[in-house]
Amino acid sequence: MSTELEIEGVGITELADRYGTPLFVYDGGELAGRMSRLRRELHDSMEVFFSLKSNPNVSILAVLHDNGARAEVSSLAELRTARRGGVEPNDIIFLGPGKSQAELEACLDEDIAAIVCESFGELALIDRLAAARGVRARVALRVNPSFAVKGSGLTMGGKPRQFGMDEEQLFAAEDLVSRHANVRIMGVQVYMGTRILSEESVVENTTRIFALAEQLSARLGFGLDLVDVGGGLGVAYFDGERDLDLDLLTSRLNPVIDEFATRHPDTRLVMELGRYLTAMSGTYVVRVRYVKTSLGQNFAVADGGTNHHMAAVGIGSYVKRDFPMRLLNRIDEPATETWQITGPLCTPNDVLGKKIPLPPVRPGDLIGVERSGAYGPSASPVLFLSHGYPAEVLVHDGQSYVISERDQPEDLLRRQHLHRLPVPAVEG
């Protein structure tokens, strides 16, 4: 007898049989524990805002919120999700380079903590919308800094970007506050990049962002009600990567936070985290349909692929790098072979894993892509070949709960309308 993976006391075969595959399974204890441990170790003055972009599910948001997270949102649906999950407007910020008028109006009507403004044009629009409502909009300026810090998977600073306002332009905009009478410029936000796996980089980013916020507020003459130091903390996915050491990180970061918080006791300090909070808790579970060999290589063709997990193709790299994957229904069997794990799409790019060490694989086996709770289906081409969204299940303490339903063909067809064009009669 072979052992199978259990998540919070529930066997993976039971979950796969009950809910079908492909399936996203979230470990509720891991999710809650991740947030509560961060909350315990991070300096009290630093508030953690969950970036819904990484996983927009209301139950995921609610678990994180119940353990101390606030919300960072970038669309009307994300704003509604945060409210539905119980986050108070005062604990929500809205961010994004292309906000619509309707989104900005919702921010003002809901009276959220701050709109993070990304362009001078947006600032002018916020000013007009606030004037029409007779309110003063709370706005934090997103700065595209002139510096970049290495150690991030995707660096933001020091480059031409559609995000934020260039540091140089802001320092030159001396009448920015007086020109916008209906806006209370009250903070600064900087986001340095995603997938940061170096404690040192996080500390250096934060130090520089604090300094920039002080300089900018002094130069333009606004108060610092809020400083948002971004975040972008990563998790290790690939060979050669190592997870952040939270003890090490907080032992270096907390003194930097403490120093700033002591000088600015009334300033809210914000860190935005997506991947760091959700990635570890999620497993993408696919069932093997066929096994075959091609030119000497083993292929396991599964019922789900990159249509639900685009990141598994190998985030931001031209060379395919494999996410951690394993056979879930026989976890104690030694990996003696190398397998390609592919999905149902009719494209050679639909490869979840390229060189995965596994025991001999059989049809019906369950394979899991681990650390997959962030940027899963919502960041994947789920409509490709019209397979739609997979089911998502949250497991806690021996119980499982559907938190997002699997798309059925009717769900996908409902959005389409059949219009035929008249066919010209054939002459003669």
Ligand SMILES: *Cc1c(COP(=O)(O)O)cnc(C)c1O
């Ligand atoms: C995407 C994004 C985040 C979340 O990034 P993670 O790497 O998932 O933590 C936070 N802030 C901004 C501005 C973002 O664009």
